[in-house]
Amino acid sequence: MENAGVLMTCPMSSYLEAQLQKRFKLFRFWDAPSEPDFLKHNTGSIRAVVGNASCGADSCLIDSLPNLEIVSTYSVGFDKIDLAKCRERGIRVTNTPDVLxxxxxxxxxxxxxxxxxxxxxxxxxxxxxxxxxxxxxxxxxxxxxxxxxxxxxxxxxxxxxxxxxxxxxxxxxxxxxxxxxxxxxxxxxxxxxxxxxxxxxxxxxxxxxxxxxxxxxxxxxxxxxxxxxxxxxxxxxxxxxxxxxxxxxxxxxxxxxxxxxxxxxxxxxxxxxxxxLPHVGSDTVETCRAMADLVIANLEAHFLNKPLLTPVV
The missing domain is CATH 3.40.50.720 (NAD(P)-binding Rossmann-like Domain)
Known part of the structure; x- marks a missing residue:
């Protein structure tokens, strides 16, 4: 599981980022000087995407990742994810309901x-x-x-x-x-x-x-x-x-x-x-940690071939 490539689309939680770094091969999209070059060199390694309410996984990103298996969003909303494309490709999608x-x-x-x-x-x-x-x-x-x-x-x-x-x-x-x-x-x-x-x-x-x-x-x-x-x-x-x-x-x-x-x-x-307010409805220390834990738990369940905790697709 530590060799599974996970792409984090944007900065969202330092705790989540640290936990992903511990468990997977983490790619930070925002660190790439050029997105096309980044995808050209890493596209085959990425099996999961972690997004949030503002930066998810659109059809262009999904199409550029041939080995993508799961999108786990650090949010309850999933409108920034192309669900139709995920269904077409058989890509699983999870979110973080209840905890927020x-x-x-x-x-x-x-x-x-x-x-x-x-x-x-x-x-x-x-x-x-x-x-x-x-x-x-x-x-x-x-x-x-x-x-x-x-x-x-x-x-x-x-x-x-x-x-x-x-x-x-x-x-x-x-x-x-x-x-x-x-x-x-x-x-x-x-x-x-x-x-x-x-x-x-x-x-x-x-x-x-x-x-x-x-x-x-x-x-x-x-x-x-x-x-x-x-x-x-x-x-x-x-x-x-x-x-x-x-x-x-x-x-x-x-x-x-x-x-x-x-x-x-x-x-x-x-x-x-x-x-x-600057979109802070769920932004407490306690909830952000619980959301991050749920993202991690869904990814771990997927890569261990166990049932997802909060599946959307």
Whole structure:
């Protein structure tokens, strides 16, 4: 197993990198002065790719690796992996679900509180010395609000449980109605947005969910509504979100993800009713180590011909 070549697509975790180095023949894609030259000289040695939410394995990379057997992503999302190409080639794919559920759900609630209670603006108010000139303006409460969740999977369910603790009424939409809960099911995201004050995006990114938060959804949420996105940036039509915030057609937004990371629409930067995070929803010491361990465990299982722990394909 120590001779198996593993390509790490970009820097992501020093712990993961060290563990891969111990167990496999590790190739670091970002160290290569020329990607074509690197692939020309090493393509036959690489049997596994380790990517993440921003740098996975597209069709070009997969096509360039004739001996590729498995792609193990250091993320729960796998939209940066060409799954169709992997299925065609018989390449296995794994991700890291469950271990980051609590952290991402916590981040969603933190974004709700920061946006409604204007935590970041209040912090700047104190630091700038403005408090000496008068009190900070009133914010909006979270407790008792109606919360709509787009995608009631592991993370969506964890968000719903946390919001329930604040006395919130929960509604959701998903591909299928979920059994064994008391939440209101809405048949479409527009219906969901029209029936909640806070809309949380927590679904997987697919072609069907790309730009699912469009002008119609935003207008259904309305001028007092809040959008929270801890899914993927491409769930949201960003120009429509920007215009809605600038025109007052939406009350505010809390965003951990963006369509062209690390690029962020410049218009967001001057808005006081938007909270911006650098895609850190799962980034705690504990979770990043657990994610790395799961990547390693999947690779070891594959090379030992054992069942994969968290297979996607």
């Amino acid at each position: 559920t609590d952290e991402v759900a916590d981040t969603a609630i933190a974004l709700v509180l920061a946006t409604l209670r204007r935590i970041c603006v209040a912090d700047r108010f104190v630091r700038s010395g403005l408090w000496r000139n008068g009190d900070f303006e009133l914010a909006t409460k979270f407790s008792g609000k109606s919360v709509g969740i787009l995608g009631l999977g592991r993370i969506g369910t964890a968000i719903a449980k946390r919001a329930e603790a604040f006395g919130c009424r929960i509604s959701y939409t998903a591909r299928l109605k979920k059994p064994n809960n008391n939440y209101k099911y809405c048949s479409s995201v527009v219906d969901l947005a029209a029936n909640c004050q806070i809309l949380v995006v927590a679904c997987s990114l697919t072609e069907e969910t790309r730009h699912i938060i469009n002008r119609q959804v935003i207008d259904a949420l309305g001028p007092n509504g809040i959008l929270i996105n801890i899914g993927r940036g491409s769930h949201v039509d960003e120009p429509e979100l920007v215009s809605a915030l600038l025109e007052g057609r939406l009350g505010g937004a809390g965003l951990d993800v963006f369509e062209s990371e690390p690029g962020v629409p410049e218009q967001f930067l001057g808005l006081k009713n938007v909270v911006l």
